[in-house]
Amino acid sequence: MQQAKTTILSLPTGEFVHPGTRACTGCGLSIAYRVGLKALGPDTMLIVPPSCLTVLQGLFPVASTKLPCLNVTFASTAAAATGILATLKAQGNTHTTVAAWAGDGGTSDIGLQALSGAAERGDNFIYFCYDNEGYMNTGVQRSGTTPIGAITANTPFKGKLQQKKDVPAIMAAHHLSYVAACSAAYPLDLYDKILKCRDLPGTKYFHIHIPCPPGWGYDPRYGIKIGRLAVETGYYDLYEVVNGEFRLTAASEKLVEKRKLVPVREYFRSQSRFKVLTEEQIADIQKQIDDKWEGYYKKSD
Amino acid sequence: MHIIEDGNAAAALGVRLCRPQVIAAYPITPQTPVTEKLSEYVEEGSLSAQYIPVESEHSALAVCIAASSAGARVFTATSANGLLYMHEQVQWAAGARLPIVMCVVNRAVGAPWNIWNDQQDSISQRDTGWIQMYCADHQQILDTVIKAYWLAEKVSIPIMVCYDGYILSHTFMPFDLPEAGKVDAFLPPFQPDYALNPREPANLNTVTLPDVRVDVHGELAHGYMEIRYLLQEDLRLALAAAAEMERRFAGVFGRTADPYLEPYRCDDADFVAVGLGSLTYQLRVSVDALRAEGIRVGVMGVRFYRPFPDEAIANALKGKKSVIVFEKALSYGYEGALASDLKSALYEYLGGTGSLPTVQNFIAGIGGREIHTQELTDTLRAATQARVSKEPVWIGLKL
């Protein structure tokens, strides 16, 4: 059965985050988190490792999130989810949702082992990796998911030389019931995907692209535009993998019909972190994107 | 009921009697049989618990930390590098005040690789804010596990139950397996002050500031320093709680013991050997031999190492000529940690009284080097004749 698409008007108005957080002005994480929690609902327990989200969630003794949350060590996020689930099971609680929210560094690098372990065990929780493409909390260092060409505090002049690690693909290789790629610029897509996966078994993995003004170098007001540009250029795709079936969603799905991508150059030129990317490098990346999309077009024919 | 089993089985049987709800573990020799046994109990249905085969020790303790935060009684066990790999989580569990019980089956740490017994692993975790209890035989392993749950939950501090790898973990000895009803009478179900739940949301262990700060009710809440101070304060108070633990245990099981120390022929002794774990039982043989030679020597096991029972130890050693500390670990660059701790307790309570015993330190059995009883006897005899050295002396060294 196809689930009805949520609209702005049908999105629940209840909030789980208080205003007045310590997140930066124009933080993309704030948007994704707010909408994500709406989808998860009040019967949820959260796990958060050190990251921007720790700061957003408030410093002792004040919390900005209205849900119970366990802060855990950097490498242990998914294992902590396992621990909470084990207790819920022991208590006979089958209704509470367990959701972990970690940054890209906390997921793709230091937390990957624990995440892989929990996914392999099939522990029934939702893991959210919010991907602002760097270790932002410690001052914008490169992470496994920082894209090629991005200047960070420790790739200061040449930009990152390596490719972005494809974490959703790694997670899909664990044969999960649900893997999704989302973006803070498409909150309703995120919302619907969370509703869709909730009753699926085992570990569910969400990757969320998060525009981040200080980390990416742009005027905060353009955050949503830039997140959208990443999708409209075909650079970052919105999709879901349901029991192994890959499907583009939302704006990415529409791009297949349109068959017209915005040149990726526009995306790169919207942020100062890519200022060292040369025209040749951009052309190279454009070629990779075009090849990827040729594949999508063929599949849809 | 008396049974004959190995030390790991004694631990597993003790754990089963305590009815943990969540068990997480990762294999490492010589700990493996404990957790294998527990997985058997769970699969056969003789223990109703969630058994989580995690992908690392870091995660084993992560599972325990989270499960305990959500209100479950939990268990894990490890050894050597497994414990070292947990180190970050070990600190975390103490700061979060979670009553986790963990068996540490003592083993040497790398490098180089060595799978045999010494106590460098647990000693290296001395300063993490955990309670550390050491066992010298199988009955103590089983009993200590049961006591540890009571105490950990009483004071909201995690406990390591330490016992020597192979020497205890893989040897068979008779011990009394208590009835479940008695354990239930001794150990009520775990009732945490707070367990994570959506009806009463709380955000636990987030960034906590250097200074105090007002909470949402307008009350002044702790800073990081107050929270850490309270851990230290409660650890010191746990010494008194341990005495209560022994009284209650004796009341239910009829086995009495001193909560902190296990002296043997110490009363009239001029010289007392001190150590942790099974080595102190081996030393009893040396003590008997030297007594036969007319040397007034005794041996005292330290069962409760952290919090350090400084006053009890100083009282027990008052009037002795020399204290001879045997250790299977050391604080590299100085001396055995127990020797340092003893010196500080003696200085505090006996300093200036004119009856401060000398302290000598011997390091033995590192990386499983066999400790011959004759060697212990000879060392002890020499130490009663004159102070052997200011520096720790390694016995059995073949340099």
Add this chain to the structure above:
Amino acid sequence: MGTRHYRRKTSHSEHGPGDGGRTGSWRVERPVFDRNLCIPCKRNKEACFICWLFCPEIVISRTIPPTVDLEYCKGCGICAEECPTKAITMVDEAKFAEEDKE
């Protein structure tokens, strides 16, 4: 007065607004709404609310007209940028400071 009798011994936070203080004081520009351009205002019925959806600070009300809690609005300008009818303009706070003085 110290914290000796505080009811917890651990870092145990309860939720409430404004953990980061009055984050509105970070603001350089203030969003100003033009009701004549705002869709729900014009139609006098629930519509659009794109600004509400994207506001990172959750300070825009989903009401007709939409209002902003200036205590916490950080002035990011996302609402102004995303409004399909350009009903929101970001105005220099300095201007309001002068007004406040008057």
